Amino acid sequence: xxxxFKKKNKGxxxxxxxxxxxxPITDVKDDVFSTKMLGDGYAIKPTSGEVHSPVExxxxxxxxxKHAIGIKTKExxxxxxxxxxxxxxxxxxPFEMRIQKGDHVTAxxxxxTMDLKQITDxxxxxxxxxxxxxxxxxxxxxxxxxxxxxxxxxxxxxxFKKN
Numbered sequence: 001x002x003x004x005f006k007k008k009n010k011g012x013x014x015x016x017x018x019x020x021x022x023x024p025i026t027d028v029k030d031d032v033f034s035t036k037m038l039g040d041g042y043a044i045k046p047t048s049g050e051v052h053s054p055v056e057x058x059x060x061x062x063x064x065x066k067h068a069i070g071i072k073t074k075e076x077x078x079x080x081x082x083x084x085x086x087x088x089x090x091x092x093x094p095f096e097m098r099i100q101k102g103d104h105v106t107a108x109x110x111x112x113t114m115d116l117k118q119i120t121d122x123x124x125x126x127x128x129x130x131x132x133x134x135x136x137x138x139x140x141x142x143x144x145x146x147x148x149x150x151x152x153x154x155x156x157x158x159x160f161k162k163n
Contacts, residue, residue, distance in 0.1 A: 011159040012073060015107050015152050017054045017081055018128045020046040022149040025129065030085045033129050038080065041131040042144045042155050049114045052151040053105040054130050055079060063088070066095035069111055075160055078133045083114050085125040094118040108152045130155075137161060 016022065021044065028034045028043045053071060060078065061070030067087040071079045083095060097112035099105060119126040132138060142157045149155065 011157040012055065012075060012077065013107075013154050014042075014079075014130065014156045014158060015052070015054045016044060016149045016155050017052055017111075017130055017151060018044050018046040018050065019048040019150050020044040020128070020148075022144060022147055022155060023127075024144045024146070025131070028085070028127060028129055029125055033082075033085075033131065039131045039133040039135050040138075040141055041079075041129065043127045043129045044149060045127050046114075046116060048151070049116045050151065051081065051083065051111045051114060051128065053107055053109045053111055054081065054155070056106050057104070059099050059101050059103045059105060062097060062099065062101045064092070065090070066092040066097050066112070069097075069099070071105065075137065076134070077137055077158065077160075080129075080131040080133050081111065082129040082131065083126075084119045085127060085129075087119060087124055090119070090122060090124070132158065 025041045057071040057073040060072040069081045094115040116126045139161045140159045
C-alpha cells in the first residue's frame with residue numbers, strides 16, 4: 001500500500017567508452033571476452049581514439065602497458081576497460097593516459113587516447129571492450145543494442161542484487 005515511499009532503484013547506467021559501432025561482448029574476436037570468461041559487458045569498434053570512462057568511480061588498476069584500466073564504482077562493481085585485443089604486446093606505445101591509479105573519475109571523463117592506426121597497422125583488433133568482472137554483485141544487465149554509438153550514450157543498465 002505504501003510502495004510509493006520506497007525509493008526505486010534505477011540501476012547503474014553504463015555509458016559508451018568510445019565513439020563507434022556497438023557490438024555484444026559475445027561478438028568479440030577473442031574467446032576470453034566472447035565466452036564471458038572475465039565477465040559480461042559490451043564492445044565497441046572505435047571510430048575515434050578518445051577513451052572515456054563508462055561510469056563514475058575510482059581507478060583501481062592502470063596496467064603499465066596502458067592497454068587496460070580498472071574502475072571500481074561506489075556499488076563495488078569492478079569494470080575493466082580493455083583497449084584492443086593483444087595490445088599488451090605493443091608495450092603501451094599506442095596509448096596516452098590522462099589518469100592514474102587512485103584517481104576519481106566521472107562518467108564521460110576522458111581517460112586517455114589510443115592510436116587506432118598504430119593498433120590496426122600492427123595487425124591487431126582495436127575494439128574497446130568493457131567488462132563487469134565481479135558478476136556476483138549483478139542481478140541483471142540490459143541487452144546491448146547493436147549500432148552506431150557516441151561516447152556518453154547509455155549502453156546498458158545494471159541492476160544489483162539486494163543485500
